[in-house]
Amino acid sequence: MANAAERAAATPANESVAAPERLARRLDESGARQRLARFGAARFEPAWLSLWAVAIGRSGETAQPAPAAWLLASSLTPRALLWPEALAFDEAACGDENWLCGGDCPTAASFETLWLWERLARPRRWGLRVQPATCRPVALPLWLGYHDGRHTRLIVLSGVSGEPLASLKPAVLAGFSR
Amino acid sequence: MGDFTLVDTLVLIVYVAGIAWLGARFGKDQESTQDYFLGGRKIPGWAIGLSVMATQASAITFIGAPGWGFDGGLERLATFINVPLAMAVLIVVLVPIFHRAGIYSIYELLERRFGPLTRSLAALLFLIARGLATGVVLYAPALVLAVVTGWNVNVTIVLMAVIAVSYTVLGGISAVIWTDVVQMFVLWLGAILSMVLMVTSLPGGWSDVFAYGAANGLFDTLDFSLDPTVTYSIWAGLIGGVVMHVAYFGTDQSQIQRVLTSPSIAEGQRSLLIGGYLLVPQMLLFLFIGVMLATYYQQHGLIAPENLNELFPRYVVEAFPVGITGLVIAGVFAAAMSSLDSALNSLSAVTIRDFYARYVKPDASERHYLRASRWATVFWGLYATAFAFFAGNLGPVIEAVNRIGSWFYGALLGVFLLAVMTHRSNGRGAVAGMIVGMAAVWAASQLGISWLYQNAVGLIVSVGVGYAVSLTAPAPSREQLSDVVIDETAPDMQALLKGRSADARIIGDDARVTRRRCIGLIVWFFVSLAALGALQLWANAQ
Numbered sequence: 090m091a092n093a094a095e096r097a098a099a100t101p102a103n104e105s106v107a108a109p110e111r112l113a114r115r116l117d118e119s120g121a122r123q124r125l126a127r128f129g130a131a132r133f134e135p136a137w138l139s140l141w142a143v144a145i146g147r148s149g150e151t152a153q154p155a156p157a158a159w160l161l162a163s164s165l166t167p168r169a170l171l172w173p174e175a176l177a178f179d180e181a182a183c184g185d186e187n188w189l190c191g192g193d194c195p196t197a198a199s200f201e202t203l204w205l206w207e208r209l210a211r212p213r214r215w216g217l218r219v220q221p222a223t224c225r226p227v228a229l230p231l232w233l234g235y236h237d238g239r240h241t242r243l244i245v246l247s248g249v250s251g252e253p254l255a256s257l258k259p260a261v262l263a264g265f266s267r
Numbered sequence: 268m269g270d271f272t273l274v275d276t277l278v279l280i281v282y283v284a285g286i287a288w289l290g291a292r293f294g295k296d297q298e299s300t301q302d303y304f305l306g307g308r309k310i311p312g313w314a315i316g317l318s319v320m321a322t323q324a325s326a327i328t329f330i331g332a333p334g335w336g337f338d339g340g341l342e343r344l345a346t347f348i349n350v351p352l353a354m355a356v357l358i359v360v361l362v363p364i365f366h367r368a369g370i371y372s373i374y375e376l377l378e379r380r381f382g383p384l385t386r387s388l389a390a391l392l393f394l395i396a397r398g399l400a401t402g403v404v405l406y407a408p409a410l411v412l413a414v415v416t417g418w419n420v421n422v423t424i425v426l427m428a429v430i431a432v433s434y435t436v437l438g439g440i441s442a443v444i445w446t447d448v449v450q451m452f453v454l455w456l457g458a459i460l461s462m463v464l465m466v467t468s469l470p471g472g473w474s475d476v477f478a479y480g481a482a483n484g485l486f487d488t489l490d491f492s493l494d495p496t497v498t499y500s501i502w503a504g505l506i507g508g509v510v511m512h513v514a515y516f517g518t519d520q521s522q523i524q525r526v527l528t529s530p531s532i533a534e535g536q537r538s539l540l541i542g543g544y545l546l547v548p549q550m551l552l553f554l555f556i557g558v559m560l561a562t563y564y565q566q567h568g569l570i571a572p573e574n575l576n577e578l579f580p581r582y583v584v585e586a587f588p589v590g591i592t593g594l595v596i597a598g599v600f601a602a603a604m605s606s607l608d609s610a611l612n613s614l615s616a617v618t619i620r621d622f623y624a625r626y627v628k629p630d631a632s633e634r635h636y637l638r639a640s641r642w643a644t645v646f647w648g649l650y651a652t653a654f655a656f657f658a659g660n661l662g663p664v665i666e667a668v669n670r671i672g673s674w675f676y677g678a679l680l681g682v683f684l685l686a687v688m689t690h691r692s693n694g695r696g697a698v699a700g701m702i703v704g705m706a707a708v709w710a711a712s713q714l715g716i717s718w719l720y721q722n723a724v725g726l727i728v729s730v731g732v733g734y735a736v737s738l739t740a741p742a743p744s745r746e747q748l749s750d751v752v753i754d755e756t757a758p759d760m761q762a763l764l765k766g767r768s769a770d771a772r773i774i775g776d777d778a779r780v781t782r783r784r785c786i787g788l789i790v791w792f793f794v795s796l797a798a799l800g801a802l803q804l805w806a807n808a809q
C-alpha cells in the first residue's frame with residue numbers, strides 16, 4: 090500500500106481526485122454472451138471497475154496532447170493493462186449498476202515497475218516512460234461471467250476488447266468485498 | 268471383377284478432385300493464423316467430433332485393423348475399449364483449461380506454467396513423433412494403391428502428398444475439418460459396403476461368420492490375465508490404454524488443436540463425446556471385417572498374403588463389382604488424407620507458434636505469420652514424403668505408429684498433469700520428469716512387458732520424478748499458476764460469488780450438462796464391456 094507522499098507524486102498536485110470517467114464499452118451483450126460461453130460461463134452481468142490511467146511518452150515530453158499509450162492499473166492489480174491509443178470515453182454512459190472500486194492509485198514507483206514488465210514484453214516501446222503527472226481515474230467496462238461447478242469461478246472479460254483479463258481478478262474480487 | 272478398372276479409376280479421381288476443391292475453398296477468407304490454425308474459433312462441435320473420428324479411422328486403421336481381425340479376431344479391441352473413459356478425463360480435466368487459456372498450441376501453456384525450456388522440449392518431441400508418424404500415415408495407403416493399381420509405391424506417395432498438402436496449405440484447419448466430415452461418411456460407407464458384399468458372398472451369411480469366429484476363438488476380447496507380458500489383456504488396455512488415449516487425444520497437438528477450434532468449452536467437450544461413443548464401434552467394425560475375411564478365405568480355400576495389410580485391399584479389388592471397388596478405395600484415400608491433413612496443420616502450428624514466432628521473428632505481422640504457416644505446411648509435407656519412402660522397413664505399419672507415440676506420450680501427459688494438478692511443480696521438475704519418464708519407457712520396453720503398459724510407466728515416472736525434483740527449486744509464482752488455479756476459493760468469497768451468480772443473467776447450463784456427459788461415457792464403457800463379454804461367453808459356449 091502506498092504512503093501519502095508517494096501517492097501524491099502519482100496524482101496531479103493540488104487536485105482533488107475527480108470521479109472516474111467511463112471508457113466506452115465496445116462489446117455488446119450478445120457479443121459478451123458468446124465470448125463468455127466460450128470460457129464456460131453459465132451466467133453473466135456487466136460491471137464497471139475503477140482504475141488509474143497514466144500516460145506513456147518519450148522522456149522529457151509532456152504527455153499532452155498525444156501520449157503514445159496509457160497504462161491502466163490500481164494498487165491491487167499485479168500487471169497493468171496497456172491501452173495503445175487515446176482514451177475513448179463514453180460521455181453518455183450512466184447508471185450505477187455493478188460499480189466496483191478497483192483499489193487505490195499505485196505509486197509512481199509502482200507504475201514504473203508495471204511499465205518495466207510491459208516493456209520487457211514489448212521491446213519496441215523501450216524508449217517510452219511513465220508520465221506521473223497525467224494520472225487520472227477511469228472506469229473500465231467489464232463483463233463478468235460465472236461458471237458454476239464445485240467452486241463458482243469468476244471470469245473477467247474486457248468490455249472493450251472482449252479479451253479475458255485475469256490480471257484484474259484481484260481488483261474485481263476486492264471490489265465485491267467492498 | 269478382379270481388376271481396378273477405368274471406371275474405378277474415374278470414381279477415385281472424381282472423389283479426390285472433389286475433396287481437394289472443397290478444401291481449397293476455405294482459404295479465401297483467411298487473414299490470420301487464428302483463421303488458419305483455429306478456423307476463427309467458430310467450427311461446431313459435431314464437425315470437430317466427426318473430424319477426430321475420421322482421423323482415427325486413418326488408412327492404417329482401414330488397412331491394418333482388418334489384418335488384426337483376420338489374425339487375432341477382436342482381441343485388440345482391448346486397446347480401444349478404454350476410449351470413453353479417456354474422453355471423460357479429457358472433458359473434465361484438460362479441455363476447460365486449454366480452452367480458457369486461449370492458446371493455439373497446447374505447449375504454450377507449458378511456457379506460462381513452467382517456462383520456455385519445457386515448452387520447447389515438449390514441442391520438439393511432438394514434432395519428432397508426429398513427423399515420423401505422418402510418414403507412416405502416408406506410406407500405408409500408397410502401399411494399397413500400389414497393390415491395387417500396380418503403380419510404383421514411391422510415385423503414389425508423392426501423388427498423395429501433393430493432393431493433401433495442397434488443400435491443407437490453402438484452407439488450413441477449416442479445410443482439414445470439413446473435408447474430414449465428408450471423408451468420414453465415405454469411409455464408413457466403404458466399410459459397411461464391404462461388410463454387406465462379403466456377407467452376401469458367404470453361403471450361410473452372418474451365421475457362417477459367427478460360427479467360424481466362435482470356433483476359432485476370434486471373439487475372445489477380454490483376457491483377464493494379470494501377466495504383464497500379455498499384450499492385449501484387459502488390464503493392459505485399462506491401465507496403459509487409458510493413459511495412451513488421454514495422452515493421444517489430450518497432449519498431441521494434431522488431436523487437441525481441433526478441439527480448440529470450437530466456439531466454446533461446451534462445444535469442445537461435445538466434439539470429444541462423439542469420439543467417446545463412436546470410436547469403439549468404429550474399431551469393432553474394422554476388426555469384424557477381418558473376422559469376415561478370415562471366414563471368406565477359409566470357405567474359399569484361399570491363402571492369405573504374407574503382409575496382412577494387403578489383405579483387405581486385395582479382397583476389394585478381386586471380389587467387388589466395378590465402381591464399388593473405386594468407391595471403397597476412395598474410402599482408403601479418404602482415411603489417409605484425413606490423417607495426413609490434420610497432422611500437417613498441427614505440425615505447422617507448433618513450428619510457427621512454438622519456434623518461429625517465439626524465437627526467430629517474434630514481432631511480425633499476422634499476414635507474415637500466415638504466409639510462414641503455409642510454407643511450414645509445405646515443409647512438413649516434404650518431410651513426411653521423404654520419411655514415407657523408408658516406412659516399409661518399420662514392420663507392421665499400425666504397430667509402428669503406435670510405438671513411435673508410446674515413447675513420448677506417457678512422459679508428455681505426466682508433464683501436463685504436473686502443470687494442471689499440482690501447484691508446487693516447476694520448470695526444473697517438468698524437464699527432469701519428461702526426460703526421466705522417456706528413459707523409463709525405453710527401459711520398460713526392454714523388459715518384454717506389453718507396450719501398452721509403457722505409457723503408464725512413462726506417466727508415473729514423469730509425475731513422480733517431476734514432483735520430487737520440483738522440491739529442489741522455488742515454488743512457481745502466482746502468475747505462473749494463473750491458468751490452473753482459482754483465486755476465489757475462500758468460503759466467504761464463494762458465498763459472495765454464488766449470490767452474484769444467482770442474480771446474473773443466464774447463458775447456459777454447461778456445468779450440469781458436462782457432468783451428465785461424463786456419467787454417460789462411463790456407462791457406455793460398461794455397456795461396451797458387458798456386450799463384448801456376452802459375445803465371448805456365447806462364443807465359448809458353442
